[in-house]
Amino acid sequence: MMESRKSVRNLAQSIHSLLGLKKQLTSNWAESVCNIIKDISTEEPFTSSVTKSNSSENQECDVGSIITKIGANLDGLNAQLNQLNAQRKQTLNELLDLKGNIRVFCRIRPLIEEKIVGYPESVVALDSSNVILKLGKNKSRRYSFDKVFNPGSSQDEVFSEVEPVIKSAVDGYNACIFAYGQTGTGKTFTMEGNHDCPGIVPRAIEELFKQAADSNHTFHITFSMLEIYMGHLRDLLVPQQMRKPTDLMTQSLSIQTDPCGGVEIENLVEIRVSDFNQANKLYGLGSRLRSTASTNSNPTSSRSHCLIRISLTSFDATERRRETNKIWMVDLGGSERVLKTRTWGRRFEEGKAINLSLSALGDVISALQRRRPHVPFRNSKLTQVLKDSLGEDSRTLMLVHVSPKEDDLCETVCSLGFATRVRNIHLGSHESTDTQGMREVAMANLLEEMKRLENDRQDVKKDIKKLNEELGQLTMTKPPCNEHLEALHRIPETNDNTEKKIVQEATVAPSSQLPTFMRPTICSKRKSGVDFTKGLQKKNTLSTRKRKPLSTRAESLCFPTKDASEYGSECSIARTTCLADYETEYSHTASECDIKTVVLPEQGKPKMGFARSEARNDRYESTKAGRIGLSKCLTVENWLQLHNNEPTTYSKNRGNKRVLAIPLPDVKNRCSDQTKIDILHQDEHNQEFAEKEYKIDKTIDLGVIDDDIVTESNTSSPYSKLKVMDKIPSSFDDYNRFSPTSPLDILFDKSIQIEDYYGGRERLTEDALEDIENLGDNFMKDRSRYNTSSDMDKKNNINRNRDSTEPVCKSAFELENLSLNTKTLGEDLLLEIKIAINQKVQTEDLVSDLSMTGEECEEKDLHEFPPNMELESTAHLHTIQSQGVLNLDLNDDAGQENSIMSAVESQENSGILHLLGQKVKILRAIALLGLGIQTLGLEHDFFYGLMQ
């Protein structure tokens, strides 16, 4: 065998030497080749030809013919593969058509915490497509779905039913997979899953890449992720520093519909991904930034709709339905009944927003079902975004989630009813049993056909692989198959019509393609800071310059920013989202699709090598830098790094915060024992969770800084507050002292909500907890930033010295010591004053350090507190309550102020006196809160005004 291989190699060499003499020996060479071909044609099939040809020295010239034959075979096999692909696609589409464009699955959540054997279940899976809902003793209702997953179904089983939709997406169909259901029924579990049982999204991404690799085409795949929170679109891939409330960028996502009905979200970050790992990392990142919070129904309740979009573009696959298509995977917020979840404040608003948009989705579904001429897509952001993925020419998969608990019967009835309506859209509500039977037989046949085609495909692919290997051995060079395949995958030359079209599109500002009524008005342009006309003019001035063709998404976007003077300087980041490592000529061209230019305030200046523009307000320059600087492409790694490198004030660990929702009892009963009992029961119920919260607080205390710490501290539940104080209420009297409904708690809870709204709230995962714990020394160092200065003369006599190594409590001690002489005030009240001072110190520092604008300063002042303050203050305020020190008449503000002032006057230190005087105003605000003014619905601005 070895010998024969050697002779083949020698043959190859002699062929090569012959080739060198080709000019002189053309006719002889051709003749001999012809003879060889003749001989070969009488031989056995190709697989054994190599052995045979090696058996005889006289057949040296066979190699040339073998190569030719292999080439011909490869062509044949590739053609066969393409044919099989086309057949498979057709069969799959027929199958999906039979199954319905909109397929509905039902998943019943297992009873997890109620591990009681024999617990009555209101919903049970009858078989693989029917569920029985028990409405009463002798009353039940049956619902049919395309597939029913019982509580024991695994994530694998669920995904196996989703897989065809992914295949369909590779064939160019728009697809939408969404999880619907009551809060806490397992939507996020199904979509996201966990480390051990990954959900649909990670599996779908993996499958997508597998399918794309399997197909004979080159795909350009991009990943985007956003959430719809309280009716606003929020990009989940945008780094934290860009998500400040003052940054218009978070508001700049806008939904655009093209004349063909396609939906595009302007300014949404799209990152090119070339394998599963990259996409999965981005997904992990986006998931951490999702808004979640604890409610009575679910400790990790999603407070928004989370949408993952994967776009696929292939220029060389003519048989695909579309050149570019997308697949949406949506984890909808859970429908909830306020009476049951007993949410209030921000949680209540979130629930309301979720319910509203779900109801809008219901209206759309209903209109589609009844084939109404008008479908109310515009009624909510959710339906606007999904508009082109819910229609006829797309694949929609809905997974309705229900709880088997009897308590949830009402919600289950609603969910199942909604799901049935959705299912009826395609199939028609009254399908006879006969038709259904025939349909099932046809589906079974198609499934068989699919299996056969899939097997044939695999066989052909094996043959192709084998031939390529043999060819590689014969030529001892790079397998020609690669060239062959490369040729197949090569992007059409620039004179290709498709690309011409793209060039044309790229030179037109996106908004100019829209109907007049949809184009931005002058006013809206000013508001958003984006002037497409200007951008267009600038491009036109350089029209003589030769450029690489750009796609429709090549429009560089300058996210609106504040006047540069506010930030001192600005830098531009070319957010190129292609991957340099994988850059080919194709990817180079395609990568330009994704460039977006972001103008950041200085504090968000990236540390990496992004293309930067010196020219202020010159958007074209920065755009150009982004386009030209493709060599500085931002990879997925860089993108992730950008998040990690965010300024410490926006530590990534802010992603791990969550809040315990505090149920608000009826106003009239707020202080009644009954309410206390209710709350206490909830306490017991959430005790385990409180333990976790406590862990977070503890970790934070190790040195997480700025708003993170504030948020984390703010997120401390009443239970963890108790933990901090090392006291557990044992009686109602005790409980009263720590009652979360006390006015002072409301103050802090209000701040939680504010932070929650602006900063977003992220899912607490085990990883996240680990992250916090791993913060380590770095954060310890950072914490020193909060040390107060020994130089008390700067900035109203109080300032912070970065170099100081003593903790903030040192200054607190100083103040405390000063106040020890004060006999007229209780120690705790002084501590409270101290807290207020700390707050001011923090605010001033943030202003000076971050060169914040007045507006930002306001935000910081309201939303951000020094790290220790929250825990300390909470503890102290509770102490004040419990010790009854704060015996001031809260109705008499003037009296309160006077008494404090007179106490303060006894101090010899006039600097402190001055400060304390200022802080009395803050105390007054607190007192006003105590009066319950907050319940009138006044926003934080009002209280801030009081503090001025």
Ligand SMILES: Nc1ncnc2c1ncn2[C@@H]1O[C@H](COP(=O)(O)OP(=O)(O)OP(=O)(O)O)[C@@H](O)[C@H]1O
């Ligand atoms: N099939 C299941 N198997 C195991 N655990 C599950 C299952 N379904 C849900 N859970 C668990 O139930 C809890 C709530 O689930 P999840 O957060 O996914 O609900 P949700 O419907 O997304 O709620 P919300 O709408 O409030 O976000 C989680 O702890 C989750 O792990």
